[in-house]
Amino acid sequence: MKGRSCFSVVPSFLIHSLCENTMCRTTKHCLDLATEQDNTITEKWLPELKTAVLNAQTSLSTANTILIVYEMQLDEWYEQPAATVVDWVTVDGQNVAAWHNHVKSSYCLYDKDE
Numbered sequence: 001m002k003g004r005s006c007f008s009v010v011p012s013f014l015i016h017s018l019c020e021n022t023m024c025r026t027t028k029h030c031l032d033l034a035t036e037q038d039n040t041i042t043e044k045w046l047p048e049l050k051t052a053v054l055n056a057q058t059s060l061s062t063a064n065t066i067l068i069v070y071e072m073q074l075d076e077w078y079e080q081p082a083a084t085v086v087d088w089v090t091v092d093g094q095n096v097a098a099w100h101n102h103v104k105s106s107y108c109l110y111d112k113d114e
Contacts, residue, residue, distance in 0.1 A: 070103050 074096070087095045094102065 067106055074099050074103050
């Protein structure tokens, strides 16, 4: 046994078994973590995401409806004789030209998001 280390007396199958056991524990730990993360995603994040998407769709639909109503009211107001001449007549502090610009810029933002 001259020149051999103390590890050389341990049979290779024991070393292999020890490494395999360690690898199995590491693999099981990784699988447990993956399962835990998957459960978190499916039980917590997905329902929250679905709710957020539904809220966003509802908000977008509401915004579109409001924009249509504003445009109808603006068109009715804009068609009045002298609507642009009497700029002191305001609704919520804005005259017809300001409202017209506001609605048109809102349409630009709405169209850009789609």
